[in-house]
Amino acid sequence: MELKLEDLKAGARVKIDKEKRNPHDFVLWFKGVGKHKNHLMLWNSPWGKGFPGWHIECSAMSIKYLSEHFDIHTGGIDHISVHHTNEIAQTEAVIGKKWVNYWLHSNHLILKEGKMAKSGGNILILSDLEKKGFNPMEFRYLCLGTHYRKKLIFDIKNMETAQQSYQRLKNIISEINDDKKINEMYLVRFKKAINDDLNTSKALQILWNFVRDEKAKGKLRTIKEMDKVFGLDLLKRKTIKIPAEVKKLITKRENAREKKDWKKADDLRKKIKKLGYNIEDTKGEVKIKKI
Numbered sequence: 001m002e003l004k005l006e007d008l009k010a011g012a013r014v015k016i017d018k019e020k021r022n023p024h025d026f027v028l029w030f031k032g033v034g035k036h037k038n039h040l041m042l043w044n045s046p047w048g049k050g051f052p053g054w055h056i057e058c059s060a061m062s063i064k065y066l067s068e069h070f071d072i073h074t075g076g077i078d079h080i081s082v083h084h085t086n087e088i089a090q091t092e093a094v095i096g097k098k099w100v101n102y103w104l105h106s107n108h109l110i111l112k113e114g115k116m117a118k119s120g121g122n123i124l125i126l127s128d129l130e131k132k133g134f135n136p137m138e139f140r141y142l143c144l145g146t147h148y149r150k151k152l153i154f155d156i157k158n159m160e161t162a163q164q165s166y167q168r169l170k171n172i173i174s175e176i177n178d179d180k181k182i183n184e185m186y187l188v189r190f191k192k193a194i195n196d197d198l199n200t201s202k203a204l205q206i207l208w209n210f211v212r213d214e215k216a217k218g219k220l221r222t223i224k225e226m227d228k229v230f231g232l233d234l235l236k237r238k239t240i241k242i243p244a245e246v247k248k249l250i251t252k253r254e255n256a257r258e259k260k261d262w263k264k265a266d267d268l269r270k271k272i273k274k275l276g277y278n279i280e281d282t283k284g285e286v287k288i289k290k291i
Helices: 054-066 077-095 126-131 136-144 156-174 184-195 200-212 219-230 244-258 262-274
Strands: 029-031 050-052 070-076 100-106 109-111 152-154 277-282 285-290
Touching (some): 050 054, 054 070, 077 100, 126 136, 136 152, 136 156, 152 156, 156 200, 184 219, 200 219, 244 262, 244 277, 244 285, 262 277
Parallel strands (some): 070 100
Antiparallel strands (some): 277 285
8 A cells, every 4th residue: 555655646636725835744633723714623722722633533533442552454545546545644654653554445336327426417325226225235335246356336236136146045044053163164265255355255155065965064154254254144043923824724624634624725825925925834833924
């Protein structure tokens, strides 16, 4: 993330401030005078009434909550040339040592039609996706499917594919009922992918191979460990609210099955299905799923 001053063009991004000794200097504290006189956030300080510069805010919050040295700092690739470079300069000048071990810069999320921007009026937020029938975990799944250094192209078709894949994965996992061991072989593969520059797309492939592997043991505990990284609520069971009418039909069907009236039981199953619910008879219990 090293930048050379001779390669930077003053005034290319913002107008040159004549009050700066050097065009590449950045502000630590804005005084509440002139154009900043009526700024919304003004505090008293040894340098007069004012407010902190953008870069100093992030350094201050990072040190307060993550200490003077931490492992990973993230941000967008557009922060490399100015914001993060300035953060490093000011922070390490104060603490006198290396501040962050690794900087992970993610690429942009772009619409198929082009860059998402307020000026273009094409901004999408999570509440917009929820209105279209998607939930935040499905969007997270979509993001995890692309390496953070690559551009993520967003459109509804991609979102629908991610939704279907996520729900399919959750359904497969909901059927798993095994021992409480850890599957070391798959967990090692998973950790290797994650430690390879946070390769979440490869880690997702490993998870899919794991859940589909009929010979693999220790699935539930291993998936729990993997989901500590993904944060996809993979083991969270969805509570189904069953209508009273469906409950009555289920009870009648159980009575018919006890009497070995298989035709009546089958007819009742069909009625339940028409109401939007599937019944699956497993060992010692009946599982009900919403269609």
